[in-house]
Amino acid sequence: MSLKTIEDYRKEIEEKGVESTYENIFKTIKEKNENYNIFLSIEKDYAYKRIDEIKKRDKKGRLYAIPIAIKDNIAVKGLQLTCGSKILKDFVSPYSATVIERLEEEGAIIVGKTNMDEFAMGSSNENSAYFNTKNPINAEYVPGGSSGGSAAAVSSNSVPISLGSDTGGSVRQPASFTNTFGFRPTYGSISRYGLVAFASSLDIIGPIANSIKDIKLVYDIISGKDERDSTSIDIEKNGSLEKKVRIGFIKQDSIKDIDKDIYDSYYKFINELENLGYEIGEIDSELWNYSLNSYYIIASSEASSNLSRFDGVRYGLRNEGDDLNEMYVYTRTKGFGREVKRRIFLGTFSLSSGYYDKYYKKASVLREMIKNEFHNNFKRFDFIITPTTPEFPFKFNQKQDPIKMYLSDWFTVPSSLANLPSISVPFIKNEKNLPAGLQIISNYGKDYKLMEFIDKIIVKTGGNK
Amino acid sequence: MKIDIKRLEKLSKIELEDKERITFIKEMEKIIQWVEEIEKVSEENINFKLGLTPLRDDIIDKSEIKRDFFLKNSPKSDDEFIIVDEVIKK
Numbered sequence: 004m005s006l007k008t009i010e011d012y013r014k015e016i017e018e019k020g021v022e023s024t025y026e027n028i029f030k031t032i033k034e035k036n037e038n039y040n041i042f043l044s045i046e047k048d049y050a051y052k053r054i055d056e057i058k059k060r061d062k063k064g065r066l067y068a069i070p071i072a073i074k075d076n077i078a079v080k081g082l083q084l085t086c087g088s089k090i091l092k093d094f095v096s097p098y099s100a101t102v103i104e105r106l107e108e109e110g111a112i113i114v115g116k117t118n119m120d121e122f123a124m125g126s127s128n129e130n131s132a133y134f135n136t137k138n139p140i141n142a143e144y145v146p147g148g149s150s151g152g153s154a155a156a157v158s159s160n161s162v163p164i165s166l167g168s169d170t171g172g173s174v175r176q177p178a179s180f181t182n183t184f185g186f187r188p189t190y191g192s193i194s195r196y197g198l199v200a201f202a203s204s205l206d207i208i209g210p211i212a213n214s215i216k217d218i219k220l221v222y223d224i225i226s227g228k229d230e231r232d233s234t235s236i237d238i239e240k241n242g243s244l245e246k247k248v249r250i251g252f253i254k255q256d257s258i259k260d261i262d263k264d265i266y267d268s269y270y271k272f273i274n275e276l277e278n279l280g281y282e283i284g285e286i287d288s289e290l291w292n293y294s295l296n297s298y299y300i301i302a303s304s305e306a307s308s309n310l311s312r313f314d315g316v317r318y319g320l321r322n323e324g325d326d327l328n329e330m331y332v333y334t335r336t337k338g339f340g341r342e343v344k345r346r347i348f349l350g351t352f353s354l355s356s357g358y359y360d361k362y363y364k365k366a367s368v369l370r371e372m373i374k375n376e377f378h379n380n381f382k383r384f385d386f387i388i389t390p391t392t393p394e395f396p397f398k399f400n401q402k403q404d405p406i407k408m409y410l411s412d413w414f415t416v417p418s419s420l421a422n423l424p425s426i427s428v429p430f431i432k433n434e435k436n437l438p439a440g441l442q443i444i445s446n447y448g449k450d451y452k453l454m455e456f457i458d459k460i461i462v463k464t465g466g467n468k
Numbered sequence: 469m470k471i472d473i474k475r476l477e478k479l480s481k482i483e484l485e486d487k488e489r490i491t492f493i494k495e496m497e498k499i500i501q502w503v504e505e506i507e508k509v510s511e512e513n514i515n516f517k518l519g520l521t522p523l524r525d526d527i528i529d530k531s532e533i534k535r536d537f538f539l540k541n542s543p544k545s546d547d548e549f550i551i552v553d554e555v556i557k558k
Contacts, residue, residue, distance in 0.1 A: 093541075094541055095537070095540065095541060097533045097534075097537035097538065097541070098532075098533055230524070233521055233522045233523065233524055234521055234522070289509070290509070293505060293506050293508070293509050296502060296503045296504075296505050296506045297503075297506055299499070299502075299503055300503050300506075307480065314481070315543060316550075316552050316555065317538075317541075317542055317550055317552075318538075318541040318542055318543070319541075319543070320543070321543030321544065326553065327552075327553040327554065327555060328481075330553060331481045332481050332482065332483050333483075335480070335481050335482050336482050336483045336484075339482065344480075344482055344484075344492075345492070345495060345496065345499070347480045347482065348473075348476045348477075348480060348482075348492070348496055349496070349499060349500070349503070351476050351479045351480045352471065352476055352496075352500065353503075355475075355476075355479065361507075362503065364516065365506055365507070365511070366503075366506060367516050368511050368512075368514050368516045369506055369509060369511075371514045371516055372509075372511075372512050372514060375512075375514075404498075405495060405498075405499060406498060406499060406502050
């Protein structure tokens with residue numbers, strides 16, 4: 004199966020026209036969805052209305068009639084916004100996220116909302132309150148999470164591009180598991196307006212695609228300062244690389260609990276880069292071992308606060324009780340799933356009186372230390388390369404222990420904490436034909452250099468097998 | 469570390485059934501023990517301040533969202549208002 008890019012859709016549209024192309028698109032979506040449970044909603048009516056609209060325009064736009072799938076925690080006016088949760092089962096978004104406005108301005112067509120772990124909390128899509136999305140590469144395996152539906156939509160060739168959201172690895176980890184490109188940009192470089200909040204100091208929207216060129220095009224369209232998100236920023240668009248590219252990798256004995264195939268291929272690839280003449284140097288980080296622990300404190304603390312808005316008063320599910328307090332309790336108890344409850348408890352615990360200094364404050368200090376360490380490392384290197392995931396995709400119900408599930412984000416969490424851009428690139432396949440990705444991290448705001456590096460060097464030297 | 473799960477339930481406005489409470493206590497104690505590993509790292513001399521989000525001017529922006537949308541999304545409403553129990557006592 005050849006993987007389709009935006010260019011392939013452009014050609015098809017040119018040859019067959021928009022209507023007939025969309026007949027095929029929705030046929031494919033229906034078929035793939037039956038096999039892999041990718042979409043929480045397929046938005047055929049919405050798409051055809053939008054097609055009528057773009058056909059009347061004078062200017063076609065850079066994504067003219069290109070189908071896009073959207074994670075169901077990003078608001079599209081008039082469409083459902085469940086966040087994979089029962090608590091928002093019948094919620095319809097009254098407005099569109101900034102990213103959606105920007106995509107639609109360029110002619111993109113939203114074709115559906117994709118499945119996800121409830122409120123983006125999970126690494127396998129098994130935490131969706133609705134159903135499990137299956138990995139299109141092998142349906143016995145999970146597609147990763149939390150943007151598993153968005154990754155599966157691209158990996159199954161239902162769409163050339165999708166949007167997910169990444170807090171600790173939720174775009175990169177499913178990209179690794181589905182053999183796609185997944186981009187977590189510099190924090191703030193894409194507006195969060197219209198993205199349902201999980202952990203606001205870490206959340207960012209990111210694209211998933213079958214090529215780095217498509218990632219770049221979509222990022223170019225959706226990124227940049229937005230008045231409606233005061234943490235949003237503009238970043239430098241210069242992507243030209245230094246003459247001598249310096250690459251950092253993780254010191255060999257500091258990686259533990261990693262699949263042997265991934266470990267071997269990773270160091271082999273670093274060797275290849277060195278043989279090609281790139282300046283290579285190792286990074287020995289003690290702090291990486293504590294990133295996940297810090298992350299879970301910080302992210303859960305923010306989540307416990309952000310999710311307090313789901314109380315049954317103004318929108319979403321309401322379960323009546325004898326008094327107001329009972330209504331709050333019944334609504335939240337019934338509306339949230341197990342993982343969401345665990346994280347709310349953890350966050351509530353680490354922010355509660357007597358524990359704040361020991362947990363939340365300490366984790367925040369560690370976060371600053373991790374930022375400083377990256378800052379120093381980027382004096383020595385232009386890019387840091389790591390595996391994206393410590394393992395290949397796993398099977399459903401394989402990880403009952405929550406901590407084992409959390410470890411899936413071991414490599415992706417450090418750059419999240421440091422607000423840095425990082426991309427997962429298709430890398431290797433094991434003997435079962437299951438994929439694993441390679442993660443490239445660059446310095447703050449150097450997103451265009453990062454994409455250029457992947458386009459010019461990584462993909463061409465065999466990082467994209 | 470022993471955790472007081474009932475206190476967390478009260479603070480979170482989530483109520484566990486007796487049976488699932490036992491599993492939750494086990495899981496939460498493991499998770500908290502795991503996150504506590506950060507104690508092993510000695511803190512550098514970092515002056516940690518909570519990051520402040522830049523604020524916009526306090527000007528009302530004209531909203532294009534119609535009242536209908538909010539009413540339809542609410543669990544209970546009449547033609548004009550969302551109906552809730554008394555939230556703030558007189």
